[in-house]
Amino acid sequence: MAGRASPWPLGLLIVLLTLTASPQLSLSKDADVLLKFKDALAGGDAALRDWVKGTTPCNGKVRLWTGVICDGGGNVHGLQLQNMKLSGELSIDALVDLPALRTLSFTNNDLEGPIPDITKLPALKNIYLSNNNFSGEIDGGLFNKLRSLKNVSLSSNQFTGPIPTSLVGLTKLLELKLDDNKFEGPIPDLRQPSLKLVNVSYNTLEGPIPAGLSWMNPSLFEGNKNLCGPPLDVPCRKPSSKKKPSPLLIVVIIVIAIGVLLAIIGAIMFMRRRHHEQIESGVLSPSKTKKIDPSEADKLEQISVESRGAGNKVAEEEHGKLMFVKEGVQSFELHDLLKASAEVLGCGNFGSSYKAVLFDGPAVVVKRFNNMNAVEREDFQEHMRRLGRLSHPHLLPLMAYYYRKEEKLLVTDFIPKGSLAHMLHGRNGSNLPPVDWPTRLKIVKGVARGLAFLYEELPMLTVPHGHLKSSNVLLDDSFEPLLTDYALEPVINRTHASQIMVAYKSPECAERGRPSRKSDVWSFGILILELLTGKFPANYLRQGRAGMDLASWVNSVVREEWTGEVFDKEMSGPKNGEGEMLKLLQIGLGCCETDVDKRWDLRMALEKIEELREKESEEEFSSYASEGDANFSKAMTDDDFSFSTNHS
Numbered sequence: 001m002a003g004r005a006s007p008w009p010l011g012l013l014i015v016l017l018t019l020t021a022s023p024q025l026s027l028s029k030d031a032d033v034l035l036k037f038k039d040a041l042a043g044g045d046a047a048l049r050d051w052v053k054g055t056t057p058c059n060g061k062v063r064l065w066t067g068v069i070c071d072g073g074g075n076v077h078g079l080q081l082q083n084m085k086l087s088g089e090l091s092i093d094a095l096v097d098l099p100a101l102r103t104l105s106f107t108n109n110d111l112e113g114p115i116p117d118i119t120k121l122p123a124l125k126n127i128y129l130s131n132n133n134f135s136g137e138i139d140g141g142l143f144n145k146l147r148s149l150k151n152v153s154l155s156s157n158q159f160t161g162p163i164p165t166s167l168v169g170l171t172k173l174l175e176l177k178l179d180d181n182k183f184e185g186p187i188p189d190l191r192q193p194s195l196k197l198v199n200v201s202y203n204t205l206e207g208p209i210p211a212g213l214s215w216m217n218p219s220l221f222e223g224n225k226n227l228c229g230p231p232l233d234v235p236c237r238k239p240s241s242k243k244k245p246s247p248l249l250i251v252v253i254i255v256i257a258i259g260v261l262l263a264i265i266g267a268i269m270f271m272r273r274r275h276h277e278q279i280e281s282g283v284l285s286p287s288k289t290k291k292i293d294p295s296e297a298d299k300l301e302q303i304s305v306e307s308r309g310a311g312n313k314v315a316e317e318e319h320g321k322l323m324f325v326k327e328g329v330q331s332f333e334l335h336d337l338l339k340a341s342a343e344v345l346g347c348g349n350f351g352s353s354y355k356a357v358l359f360d361g362p363a364v365v366v367k368r369f370n371n372m373n374a375v376e377r378e379d380f381q382e383h384m385r386r387l388g389r390l391s392h393p394h395l396l397p398l399m400a401y402y403y404r405k406e407e408k409l410l411v412t413d414f415i416p417k418g419s420l421a422h423m424l425h426g427r428n429g430s431n432l433p434p435v436d437w438p439t440r441l442k443i444v445k446g447v448a449r450g451l452a453f454l455y456e457e458l459p460m461l462t463v464p465h466g467h468l469k470s471s472n473v474l475l476d477d478s479f480e481p482l483l484t485d486y487a488l489e490p491v492i493n494r495t496h497a498s499q500i501m502v503a504y505k506s507p508e509c510a511e512r513g514r515p516s517r518k519s520d521v522w523s524f525g526i527l528i529l530e531l532l533t534g535k536f537p538a539n540y541l542r543q544g545r546a547g548m549d550l551a552s553w554v555n556s557v558v559r560e561e562w563t564g565e566v567f568d569k570e571m572s573g574p575k576n577g578e579g580e581m582l583k584l585l586q587i588g589l590g591c592c593e594t595d596v597d598k599r600w601d602l603r604m605a606l607e608k609i610e611e612l613r614e615k616e617s618e619e620e621f622s623s624y625a626s627e628g629d630a631n632f633s634k635a636m637t638d639d640d641f642s643f644s645t646n647h648s
């Protein structure tokens with residue numbers, strides 16, 4: 001093998017090597033270093049038989065020794081010693097003399113003792129020690145000098161003590177796996193933008209999850225003692241103010257605080273009782289009553305006044321304030337709202353909603369949410385303000401919100417015409433005219449634009465809308481659509497979101513348990529099909545049912561026998577509009593594609609939708625008309641127009 005690596009006799013080579021600093025020098029030196037390392041490694045003899053004196057680990061890029069990674073210059077770049085039954089304590093001191101070493105992997109062995117002293121290898125980029133029996137505490141400053149580290153894996157060992165805080169300074173860190181150990185205490189404030197994955201599951205960690213990790217999958221934090229804050233549903237207790245006041249002030253504050261505390265407790269107990277009574281008496285139960293009893297409202301207001309009388313700002317915030325996030329709207333107080341004559345609009349999945357007509361003001365819609373209590377007050381407020389800043393002709397703006405720990409109210413304008421669902425499916429017995437094709441097209445275009453705006457403005461949300469369905473598309477007087485209930489995913493309790501939100505009914509959720517960036521596109525596709533067929537997509541909304549959804553149904557009609565039954569019979573349009581309807585049907589099916597990779601992305605759907613017209617140009621129409629139905633069904637069964645529809 002040595003012959004292959006170098007054409008000279010060994011003796012001559014040695015002479016040459018001592019005289020020059022050629023690459024061969026480090027080659028041979030690498031071999032010596034590795035042999036020294038192997039000698040100190042229990043189990044190394046059996047696993048590393050081809051590490052033999054007189055041979056070289058690398059010939060250029062080609063690896064000649066087991067488990068060695070070579071760089072282009074014939075230097076040892078990494079060691080990959082997985083699954084080799086290596087045991088005993090690991091000493092890497094010898095490796096200090098491998099100048100090109102960047103990667104070390106000892107995954108899946110029986111190594112034990114403390115973590116090896118990697119501070120001696122400051123150029124290291126990747127260190128993998130998972131699935132061994134390493135133990136003991138790791139020095140907090142271990143990573144101080146390892147500025148190049150990208151991947152650190154210590155999973156499935158017996159490490160104890162705190163997570164080393166020096167990890168915070170690794171600005172290139174991509175992946176950090178500490179799962180399945182016995183780490184304890186808080187997670188250090190990891191926030192480097194480079195981070196892609198931090199797995200700390202199955203340790204004994206506690207305290208708040210750093211904000212920089214709050215976007216990660218909650219499963220990466222599970223199996224710990226006491227972690228809290230996003231992305232977990234467990235809220236954190238606020239630490240008390242850190243400012244150190246003077247002793248006199250402390251006494252005064254304590255005295256006030258006791259008074260205030262009593263007032264709050266009294267008020268809360270009173271509110272609780274009120275609340276229960278209200279529910280029992282049906283005041284807040286949408287199915288039973290139509291009006292909020294003014295006397296109840298009076299009492300609520302009384303509480304608010306009393307607490308203000310106590311000079312208590314906290315209590316006031318606790319009970320009182322509607323927070324307005326939209327500029328330029330006339331603001332009003334919660335008690336105005338509670339006194340307003342109200343009417344139950346519906347009892348949706350999120351909670352019930354009411355229409356309230358203020359004494360001298362506009363009608364507003366108030367929605368009650370009971371499943372938004374996992375987020376901290378500040379985070380909730382911040383998100384609401386973010387929603388308040390969104391402004392687009394096809395979004396119904398959030399006007400105000402009301403925060404209480406166990407319940408939230410969101411206030412928007414009232415849109416008299418109601419929802420698309422109502423227009424499509426609720427006309428029975430009323431004298432609403434059927435919705436014609438040009439109107440439906442206008443609605444689809446508006447929804448697509450509103451959705452695209454959300455995707456652009458909220459890039460940090462996996463599902464920028466999250467709950468797109470026909471009952472959340474309201475129609476203004478000229479039938480322009482207004483999206484509502486959007487971007488609530490970050491504040492809805494996770495379990496509730498996964499049971500209720502439309503994006504969580506997507507096929508990828510059934511498969512992987514979480515939505516993707518294209519889940520909203522899938523909801524949009526279903527909406528398009530609903531618009532075209534006039535069918536209510538009830539099946540896909542049913543919890544836990546992997547049956548036929550609208551897309552599968554459309555597909556089956558299209559595949560089995562084309563009868564022209566797909567389109568809603570009530571959708572009238574210009575005579576040569578059918579080709580355009582067909583194009584929209586194709587877009588809808590492209591958006592409903594089960595396979596996320598094949599599914600269209602929103603930009604593509606938007607582009608195609610913007611191209612649609614109410615009717616085809618005369619030219620197109622005549623060619624279409626001459627081929628007639630044959631053309632139509634051919635387009636529907638074309639091979640590049642095939643869809644997998646199995647969701648189960």
Ligand SMILES: *[C@@H]1O[C@H](CO)[C@@H](O)[C@H](O)[C@H]1NC(C)=O
Pocket residue numbers: 110112133135158
């Ligand atoms: C791992 O190390 C601990 C001591 O630190 C020892 O009790 C245990 O038996 C070891 N486990 C294995 C599988 O070697």
Ligand SMILES: *[C@@H]1O[C@H](CO)[C@@H](O)[C@H](O)[C@H]1NC(C)=O
Pocket residue numbers: 125126150151174175
């Ligand atoms: C670090 O891990 C990532 C993700 O597994 C991988 O793509 C990358 O190649 C690793 N980095 C290096 C330098 O090996």
Ligand SMILES: *[C@@H]1O[C@H](CO)[C@@H](O)[C@H](O)[C@H]1NC(C)=O
Pocket residue numbers: 155156179180199200201202220
């Ligand atoms: C995180 O760690 C747990 C426990 O070791 C493991 O089951 C899970 O697959 C890991 N997740 C990822 C994404 O690495």
